[in-house]
Amino acid sequence: MVQYMTTRLDTAFSALSDATRRGVLEQLGRADGSITDLAEKFHMTLTGMKKHVGVLEQAGLVTTKKIGRVRTCQLGPRRLEEETAWLERYRQQWDERFDELDKVVEELARKGEER
Amino acid sequence: MNARTDSNPDPVKHRTTVERKSDREVVVTRTINGPARIVFEAFTKAELFKRWWVPKSMGMTLLSCELDARVGGTYRLVFDHSPEPVAFFGMYIEVTPYSRVAWTNDEGGEGGEGGEGGEGGSVTTVTFEEQGGKTLVVLHESYPSKEALDAAGTGSADAMFETFDQLDELLVALGENSGQ
Numbered sequence: 001m002v003q004y005m006t007t008r009l010d011t012a013f014s015a016l017s018d019a020t021r022r023g024v025l026e027q028l029g030r031a032d033g034s035i036t037d038l039a040e041k042f043h044m045t046l047t048g049m050k051k052h053v054g055v056l057e058q059a060g061l062v063t064t065k066k067i068g069r070v071r072t073c074q075l076g077p078r079r080l081e082e083e084t085a086w087l088e089r090y091r092q093q094w095d096e097r098f099d100e101l102d103k104v105v106e107e108l109a110r111k112g113e114e115r
Numbered sequence: 116m117n118a119r120t121d122s123n124p125d126p127v128k129h130r131t132t133v134e135r136k137s138d139r140e141v142v143v144t145r146t147i148n149g150p151a152r153i154v155f156e157a158f159t160k161a162e163l164f165k166r167w168w169v170p171k172s173m174g175m176t177l178l179s180c181e182l183d184a185r186v187g188g189t190y191r192l193v194f195d196h197s198p199e200p201v202a203f204f205g206m207y208i209e210v211t212p213y214s215r216v217a218w219t220n221d222e223g224g225e226g227g228e229g230g231e232g233g234e235g236g237s238v239t240t241v242t243f244e245e246q247g248g249k250t251l252v253v254l255h256e257s258y259p260s261k262e263a264l265d266a267a268g269t270g271s272a273d274a275m276f277e278t279f280d281q282l283d284e285l286l287v288a289l290g291e292n293s294g295q
Contacts, residue, residue, distance in 0.1 A: 014138040087133055090141070093173070095131040098145040098252070100167035102128065104157050105149035105250075112153070 015059035020044070021052050025061060025075065032074040035064075129249075139258040147252055151245035154252060155213045158241060159184035168192075184210050190218060205236060215242050 015021055020042055027033060027041060039049035053073055056062035063076040129146035136142050147154050157163040165180040176195040183189055184207055191204040202222060209217035217240040237258045244251040 010138050013135050017135070017137065087135060091131055091133040091143075094133060094143045094145070094254075096170040096172050097167060098131050098147065099128065100170045101154070101157055102148050104163055104167050105147050105153050108153045108157075108163075109149040 011059045012061060015055050015061055018052070018055075021056055024049075024052060024056065024073075028062060028073055028075050032072055034070045034072050036070070038073065136255075141256045143254040143256075145252050146246075147250045149250060150248060151213045151243040151250045154243050154250045155216070158216055158243075159210070169194075183207070184216065186210050208238070209240070213243060213245075215240070217241070 016025075023042060024038055027038065033041075035046060035049050035053060038044075038053070039046050042049065044052075053062060053064060057064060057076065059076075061076045062073050064071050064073045066072075127148070129148075131143065131145040134142045157167065159182060161180045161182045164182060165177055168180075169175055169177045178193040178195050178200055179191070180193075181189075181191045186207055186209065188207045188210075189204065190207070191202060193200050193202045203220065205219040205221040207216065207218045209215055217238060219236045219238055221236040237256055240255045240257070242253045242255075244253070
């Protein structure tokens with residue numbers, strides 16, 4: 001179970017590690033768009049944009065549909081929020097842990113000062 | 116003697132940041148209000164470590180905590196968990212007083228044994244950088260390979276432990292949505 005999960009998160013995270021791809025997701029969050037639209041918006045070649053969309057599609061973050069000669073992209077079944085939520089939970093856990101560390105360290109530092 | 120403890124009664128709480136650096140690395144940073152020497156000790160001495168590593172909010176109880184923070188030394192944390200206690204363990208591979216400590220996380224061997232020497236586990240590296248009486252802590256978790264990450268789970272062993280239920284929920288949600 002966990003293994004399956006991790007692999008999926010993994011694909012999504014590497015898809016999200018690229019600024020252009022994150023931009024594409026934001027853009028698709030506002031409106032669906034064709035590869036041509038996206039390539040223009042991001043000042044890229046069609047081939048370059050196709051590659052980015054392909055990576056997002058594999059990660060399940062984007063789906064594409066070919067209607068006539070135009071391939072339209074929209075946000076996929078997996079949303080950016082899932083990954084952000086995962087990271088945020090992870091961050092919170094460390095935050096709480098480090099809050100406790102702060103207390104321990106401050107206490108020890110005070111003791112040292114008083115000596 | 117009151118020393119000067121009141122001069123800074125409520126020190127600033129610094130922000131914790133988490134960044135997924137690549138598909139097999141996560142970096143956590145946080146500035147701690149105290150000198151590197153003390154922060155380092157809080158990471159490497161069991162009696163201090165157990166006071167903060169498992170905050171109450173985690174809802175877990177640390178049954179035992181043994182740290183032998185020397186290169187080649189091992190550590191073992193045992194948590195109360197039903198149906199039976201869960202242990203997290205590994206070996207210290209780098210210990211440089213007050214500036215750096217690194218250890219392996221070797222517990223991930225449920226299905227496929229990771230092999231000796233923590234081959235299959237992740238490595239956690241922590242650096243301490245003192246700046247004006249405070250210490251920047253940078254914690255880096257890295258997996259030797261994608262396969263190791265797949266086997267070991269996401270993030271540190273205990274992070275995984277804590278978020279297990281949520282991961283399961285997420286898995287179900289993803290399974291329903293993706294149909295893959």
